Amino acid sequence: MNNIIVYCEIEDGHVVDVSLELLTKGRSLANQLGCKLEALAIGHDIKGIEKQLFPYGADIVHVADDKRLAPYQTLPHTSIVIGVIRDEQPQIALFGATSVGRDLAPRVSSALHSGLTADCTSLEIGEHTENKTGKEYKNLLYQIRPAFGGNIIATIINPDHRPQMATVREGVMKKEIYKVDHAGEVRNADLAKYLNDDDFVLSFLDRQIEKRKIDIKNSSIIVAGGYGVGSKENFNLLFQLAEVLGGEVGASRAAVDAGFAEHARQVGQTGVTVRPKLYIACGISGQIQHTAGMDQSAMIISINNDPNAPINALADYSIVGDIGEVVPKMIKYYKQNSK
Numbered sequence: 001m002n003n004i005i006v007y008c009e010i011e012d013g014h015v016v017d018v019s020l021e022l023l024t025k026g027r028s029l030a031n032q033l034g035c036k037l038e039a040l041a042i043g044h045d046i047k048g049i050e051k052q053l054f055p056y057g058a059d060i061v062h063v064a065d066d067k068r069l070a071p072y073q074t075l076p077h078t079s080i081v082i083g084v085i086r087d088e089q090p091q092i093a094l095f096g097a098t099s100v101g102r103d104l105a106p107r108v109s110s111a112l113h114s115g116l117t118a119d120c121t122s123l124e125i126g127e128h129t130e131n132k133t134g135k136e137y138k139n140l141l142y143q144i145r146p147a148f149g150g151n152i153i154a155t156i157i158n159p160d161h162r163p164q165m166a167t168v169r170e171g172v173m174k175k176e177i178y179k180v181d182h183a184g185e186v187r188n189a190d191l192a193k194y195l196n197d198d199d200f201v202l203s204f205l206d207r208q209i210e211k212r213k214i215d216i217k218n219s220s221i222i223v224a225g226g227y228g229v230g231s232k233e234n235f236n237l238l239f240q241l242a243e244v245l246g247g248e249v250g251a252s253r254a255a256v257d258a259g260f261a262e263h264a265r266q267v268g269q270t271g272v273t274v275r276p277k278l279y280i281a282c283g284i285s286g287q288i289q290h291t292a293g294m295d296q297s298a299m300i301i302s303i304n305n306d307p308n309a310p311i312n313a314l315a316d317y318s319i320v321g322d323i324g325e326v327v328p329k330m331i332k333y334y335k336q337n338s339k
Contacts, residue, residue, distance in 0.1 A: 001091065002035060002089060002091045003027055003030070003036040003037065003038050003059075003060070003091070004026045004030050004033070004035060004036075004037050004038065004089050004090055004091065004092040004094070005037075005038040005039070005040060005084070005085065005088060005090040005092070005093050005163070006019060006022045006023050006026050006037070006038070006040070006058075006094045006095075006214050007019070007040050007045070007047075007081060007093070007094070007095045007096075007101070007105075007184070008023070008039050008040060008041045008091075008102050009050065009072075009096060009098060009101070010041060010042070010046060010070075013045070013046065013049075013105060014052070015041070015049065015053065015169075016053045016096065016098070017170060017175060018096035018097075018098060018101075018168070018170040019039075019048055019096055019170075020052075020056050020169075020175045021168070021170070021171070021173035021174065021175045022095075022168060022173060022175055022319055023037065023053065023056035023057055023093045023178075024056055024057065024098060024173060024175055024176045024178070025058070025094075025123055025168075025173045025174075025218075026057065026092075026094060027056065027057030027058075027165055027178050028045045029092065029123065029125060029141075030057070030059075032178065033091075033125060033139055036056050036059040036060060037058050037059050037060075037090070037244045038058065038059065038060040038061070038062065038088060039053045039058040039060070039061045039062065040061075040062045040064070040080075040081065040084055040189075041053070041061060041062070041063050041064070041214065042064040042069050042077055042080055042081075042189075043064075043065065043069055043070040044065060044066060044067045044068075044069055044070035045065070045066065045067075045192050046063065047063075049061070049063060050063070050184070050186050052172055054182050054183050054184055055177045055178060055179065055180055055181075055182055056073070056175075056176075056178055057176060057178035057179070057182060058182075058184055059184040059185065060184055060185045060186075060187060061147075061184060061185070061186050061187070062084055062088075062187050062188075062189050063186060063188055063189060063289070064188075064191060064194075065188070065317060066082050068200055069248055070113070071077060071204065072100050073199075073200075073202060073204075074103055075103070075198070075199040075201070075202070076199040076200060078104060078107045078111070079194050079196075079199050080122055080189060080191070080194045080195065081104065081108050081194055082108055082111050082112065082194075083189075083193065083194035084189060084194070085108065085112060085163060086112070089162070089290045090162075090222075091141075091162055091163055092161045092163055092164050092165075092166075092169060093108070093114075093163040093165045093166075093169075094123075094142050094165075094167075095165070095166070095167045095170060096142065096165055096167065096169075096170060097118060097119050097120075097167040097168055097169040097170070098170065102118070102167065102220065103154075103299050105118075105165060106138060108147040108165070108166050110293075111307075112163070113159055113161060114158070114161045114162065114163055114164070114165050115156075115158035115164065115165060116165040116166065116167070117143035117145060117156045117158075117166045118145070118166075118167050119167060119168075119169055119271075120143050120144060120145045120166045120167065120168045120169070120172075121146065121153075121168075121169065122144035122145075122172070123140075123141060123142065123144065123166065123168070123183070124141075124142040124144065125139055125140070125141065125142065125172075125258060126140060126142045127139075127140065128140050128159060130159070132329045137157075137159045137274070139337050140157045140158070140159060141157070141158070141164040141166070142153070142155050142156075142157060142163070142264075143156040143157070143158075143166045144156075146262070146269055146288065146292055147287075152298065161249060169273055170272075170273065171272065171273030171274060171275065171293075172273045174275075178223060181306055183221055189243055193205075199262065200241050205236075213235070213247055213264070214248075214249040214262065214264040214265060215263075216249070216250050216265055216267070216272060216274060217220025217272050217273075217274055219248035219274070219276055220247070220276050220277045220278070221242070221245050221246060221247025221248070221276055221277065221278045221280075222229045222242075222247055222248055222249070222250045222251065222274055222279050222280070222294075222297075223238045223239075223241050223242040223245065223247055223248075223249055223280045223282065224238075224248070224249070224250035224251060224252050224267055224280065224281050224282065224294070225238045225249070225250075225252070225255050225261065225282045225284070225323075226251070226252040226255050226281070226282065226283040226285060226332050227252065227254035227255050227260075227283065227284055227285075227289070228257055228282070228304065228305070228306075228323070229260060229282055229321075229323060230253060230283065230284040231260065232259060232260045232261075232338075234260075234303070234323065234324065235249070235251075235255075235260050235261055235286070237323065237324070237327045237328065237331075238282055238327065239326050239330055240327075241280070241330060241331050243280055244331055244334055245278075245334065247276075247278070248263055249261065249293075250254065250265050250266070250267040250272075250274065251265045251266055251267065252266070252267065252268060252284050252285075252290045253266055253268055253269075253270055253271065253289060253290065254302065255283075256271075259310060267290060267292075267293045267294050268289050268290040268291075268292060268293035269289045269292050269293060270289070271293055272291045272292050272293060273292075273294075274293060274297065274298045275297060275298075276294075276298070277296050277297075277298045277299065278297070278299050278301070279297035279299070279300045279301070280300075280301045280303065281300065281301070281302045281303065281304075281315070282303045282304075282313050282323050282327065283303070283323050284302070284304070284309075285304075285306075285310060285311060286302075286307050286309055286310035286311025286312070286313070287310065288313060290327045291310075291311070291314055292329060295314060299316050299317075300314060300316050300317075300318045301315060301316065301318075301319065302314075302315035302317070302318045302338030303319045303321065303326050303327065304318070304319075304320065304326070305320065305321060305322055305323075306320075307320045
């Protein structure tokens, strides 16, 4: 009761990264609140799924295993999540801001008459005092996300309704094993209690998934270009640099909107959040909409002809110069030094 629960998405028998990231954060929050961390896994043939979840700090794993529950369907998954939350009465419920989470979380929130903050970039525990009444609230979930087009960072609270619900974008939280030998309790969900025939009015005749062709999220080196790169042709320089470094090419929204790169390469608030070991920002001004998606990079190098570009304040190393001159030199000297 009054624990933290994380809805865990499963694809091909594996828990997706955003759910493991949420467990990592959930474990930290649970330690702070002195409560347990629960995980909810729904699917088919997922016996033993707890072995993927316990190392990330889950104390209790609820398992709903039935051939009708995979692939994901809105109605049965919603009914199970609502049922488990009503039984467990958690104080916080977390979902990934994926296509599944964005479909599921609002339905659950509506049914439970609970608030929901979408696309959070940070979660913290804090206090709040109501200005009008002076009423004090302890141990609230601060649900932090960019607002007004990324021009401000908003902290949203839900003082009076439970659970406090949030969806979190993939990549903004760190995925970290809590304890390799951490163990907990497995509870099999009572599907007969939660489901009825109306939940299965739809059935899958066929399902085809096109695998992601571009995956910059898992690249340890990213060479990213902004509108300042100038053209799609100039982006070829970034591809050449990425190739010699063994990395991937990313882009700012402005570059994508201008047609310089595909949307799958977009880094930032409306794109992908990345944490590479090396991020080389070429012709990127450094507005918060972009930096929100890459500011956790281990090392950032900026190449920009504007010495006052905001990205320079974030960068570990700033190179002031024209991309057309700097990038070819980087390629040349890297090739020479790597022989």
